[in-house]
Amino acid sequence: MKRRGIFKIASAGVRPALAEGEQVVVMKAEPGQPHRGKVFAAVHAHLDDIPCHGSGLSAKLMSEGYTGYIVRTSNDEKYGGRSTAENILSNEQEHIRMGAAVGFKDVFDFYYQNHEMSGISYLDLRGRLILIFRLLKVDTVISFNPWGHGEEDPDHWVTGRAVEEACWMAGMPNDFHEHLLAGFQPHTVTERYYLCARPGQPYNRVVDIGPHIEKKIDAIVECKSRGNGNRGSIVRAELARQGKKLPLLGNDDRTADRAYARQFLLDGDRECGRQHGLEFAEKFYYIDQRRPAALKADEYIRNNAVSL
Amino acid sequence: MAGGLALGGAAAFQSRPARGQQSNLPPNVVPSAYAVPKSKFHASLTPDYHTYASDLVIERNQPGKPHQGKVLAAIQAHSDDITLFCAGTVAKLVDEGYTGYLIRVSNDEKSGTSVGHGVVQNEIDNREAAKALGCKAFSFYYRNHRMDDCAVIEIRQRLIFLFRLLQVNTVIVMDPYDHYDENPDHIMVGKAVETACWMAGTGGGREYPEQLKAGLKPAQINEKYYHCRSPQGHNLINRVVDISSYIDQKVRANVANKAKGPAGDSGARLRRELAKRGRKLPLLGDDDDTANFQYTKTFLMEDFHALGQQYGLEYAEAFRYIGRERDHQPAVRQYVEEHSAPL
Numbered sequence: 001m002k003r004r005g006i007f008k009i010a011s012a013g014v015r016p017a018l019a020e021g022e023q024v025v026v027m028k029a030e031p032g033q034p035h036r037g038k039v040f041a042a043v044h045a046h047l048d049d050i051p052c053h054g055s056g057l058s059a060k061l062m063s064e065g066y067t068g069y070i071v072r073t074s075n076d077e078k079y080g081g082r083s084t085a086e087n088i089l090s091n092e093q094e095h096i097r098m099g100a101a102v103g104f105k106d107v108f109d110f111y112y113q114n115h116e117m118s119g120i121s122y123l124d125l126r127g128r129l130i131l132i133f134r135l136l137k138v139d140t141v142i143s144f145n146p147w148g149h150g151e152e153d154p155d156h157w158v159t160g161r162a163v164e165e166a167c168w169m170a171g172m173p174n175d176f177h178e179h180l181l182a183g184f185q186p187h188t189v190t191e192r193y194y195l196c197a198r199p200g201q202p203y204n205r206v207v208d209i210g211p212h213i214e215k216k217i218d219a220i221v222e223c224k225s226r227g228n229g230n231r232g233s234i235v236r237a238e239l240a241r242q243g244k245k246l247p248l249l250g251n252d253d254r255t256a257d258r259a260y261a262r263q264f265l266l267d268g269d270r271e272c273g274r275q276h277g278l279e280f281a282e283k284f285y286y287i288d289q290r291r292p293a294a295l296k297a298d299e300y301i302r303n304n305a306v307s308l
Numbered sequence: 309m310a311g312g313l314a315l316g317g318a319a320a321f322q323s324r325p326a327r328g329q330q331s332n333l334p335p336n337v338v339p340s341a342y343a344v345p346k347s348k349f350h351a352s353l354t355p356d357y358h359t360y361a362s363d364l365v366i367e368r369n370q371p372g373k374p375h376q377g378k379v380l381a382a383i384q385a386h387s388d389d390i391t392l393f394c395a396g397t398v399a400k401l402v403d404e405g406y407t408g409y410l411i412r413v414s415n416d417e418k419s420g421t422s423v424g425h426g427v428v429q430n431e432i433d434n435r436e437a438a439k440a441l442g443c444k445a446f447s448f449y450y451r452n453h454r455m456d457d458c459a460v461i462e463i464r465q466r467l468i469f470l471f472r473l474l475q476v477n478t479v480i481v482m483d484p485y486d487h488y489d490e491n492p493d494h495i496m497v498g499k500a501v502e503t504a505c506w507m508a509g510t511g512g513g514r515e516y517p518e519q520l521k522a523g524l525k526p527a528q529i530n531e532k533y534y535h536c537r538s539p540q541g542h543n544l545i546n547r548v549v550d551i552s553s554y555i556d557q558k559v560r561a562n563v564a565n566k567a568k569g570p571a572g573d574s575g576a577r578l579r580r581e582l583a584k585r586g587r588k589l590p591l592l593g594d595d596d597d598t599a600n601f602q603y604t605k606t607f608l609m610e611d612f613h614a615l616g617q618q619y620g621l622e623y624a625e626a627f628r629y630i631g632r633e634r635d636h637q638p639a640v641r642q643y644v645e646e647h648s649a650p651l
Contacts, residue, residue, distance in 0.1 A: 108517075108518055109517075120461075121461045123458075124459055124461045124462040124465050127465050128516065128518060131469075135522045178469055178470050178473065182522070182524065184522065
């Protein structure tokens with residue numbers, strides 16, 4: 001489906017995994033609010049997943065009219081450099097701040113145990129996602145590619161798999177039918193953007209995030225417990241102890257964190273953008289399951305039905 | 309611990325023979341469990357043994373509608389669990405003001421002429437049994453006899469959702485500590501309900517907070533009736549409910565179970581069999597409805613009559629009842645008030 005702001009190009013210098021005949025589509029900014037009324041959910045396992053791999057797309061979609069929500073499935077207890085308990089707290093608080101920085105309307109946290117998610121009941125996880133998709137009437141998700149190779153982190157693939165299954169089951173009235181009693185109607189999620197979270201994972205969309213790079217940096221610098229969001233201020237403090245400074249990092253921690261992120265943490269986006277003639281870009285495997293306005297069968301029946 | 313508790317309150321039952329046999333228990337040994345008397349028809353709808361708490365209470369009919377505004381969830385693995393073992397109590401509580409829900413967790417696929425038929429007929433039966441008890445019906449459809457393969461945490465999640473949605477105050481469910489229960493569905497459901505009850509009400513919104521964002525409110529479930537299973541059961545009981553006024557409703561709920569359980573159309577089938585042999589049983593009357601009702605009441609409810617007779621009741625059902633936890637704060641405040649002194 002070709003829409004305004006979307007350009008198909010042959011891949012140059014990179015070899016995305018595409019189906020035969022499929023081309024990489026470059027998504028540029030769309031004028032106005034073409035997505036007004038639509039809802040997306042960015043579902044990640046850890047504080048820094050969406051900030052690193054999909055916050056540019058998130059900011060773009062919201063600027064074009066989407067309402068965005070973010071869901072974190074793990075408790076991130078393994079990251080933060082403090083006790084397990086303190087890590088859970090710091091990641092929780094940073095997730096809330098990151099969500100606000102990007103502009104998500106609400107933040108959900110499930111707190112499954114970090115790195116242990118291959119041992120949870122993912123039926124439980126799926127059920128919770130189905131409720132959220134129905135509650136928020138989610139049209140589009142951004143999450144992990146459950147089929148992406150090279151994925152070492154069980155939290156990623158369990159989350160991705162549960163999201164994929166929840167997307168279509170949310171539209172089935174006999175799945176978790178108690179939700180219907182509560183007034184939440186079946187609602188299928190029809191568009192999916194799967195992250196390229198590991199090298200070599202497939203993509204078929206390149207999203208121009210140049211206009212939204214400041215939002216992406218906003219997101220990254222809130223990820224202090226994991227994601228190197230405060231690396232700039234740490235380097236600045238270390239240099240100060242040695243009686244040195246790096247002009248790049250400026251004169252305060254906030255400036256240092258943002259400058260560090262811009263200089264060192266966006267190389268992947270910069271390289272992806274360069275390959276497609278853009279300043280910065282994120283890659284996704286996009287799946288569109290929107291129904292055409294009229295099915296061929298409906299059209300045939302309409303055109304061929306005759307009086308008895 | 310249970311055996312110790314039982315000693316004081318159960319002295320009257322010590323000499324009761326089990327199933328018509330004299331006990332060979334040595335005279336200097338006090339039993340820690342007591343054989344439950346059976347009817348002459350041996351329907352086996354009460355458990356083999358009870359252990360009695362010393363503070364056992366007989367719950368009798370209450371005038372008016374003392375439970376008006378409260379919500380009861382009767383939760384069963386199978387379409388015949390509540391109806392057989394505690395439908396009288398459900399009918400009583402609904403009559404006394406509760407809004408009742410009959411929630412079935414399995415799909416009952418193992419009873420029926422085919423799996424598909426079993427699922428459909430039991431769905432209908434659950435609905436009809438609920439109607440007979442004045443309840444609304446709900447089913448989850450987990451696979452029958454395979455629930456130990458289910459994720460109990462997912463069942464719990466769904467129960468918490470329902471408890472919050474319906475604002476349940478009281479549950480009736482099979483005792484999750486019913487010893488020697490052979491059916492995995494019973495154990496899974498009992499444990500899921502037990503854990504869901506308190507988690508549905510935890511303050512602060514940390515259990516499934518997305519449900520609260522969806523507008524649901526925590527549920528305060530302060531009363532639990534754990535019912536016995538039979539015949540394998542060995543249950544601790546501390547409450548006996550007088551169901552004498554509700555026995556006919558219990559019978560009708562059981563007659564509604566066509567695909568499962570010993571009631572259903574058994575009376576009508578017997579009547580037809582006799583007719584083929586040129587005979588009739590006056591008890592069964594002249595139509596199928598009467599036959600089913602009389603068969604069920606006469607042959608299947610007698611165990612509950614035998615149980616009731618122990619307490620001077622016409623019919624009874626027995627439970628492990630768990631009520632509201634006592635709040636110790638008022639007593640602490642009172643103590644502080646009475647004993648605090650000027651500095």
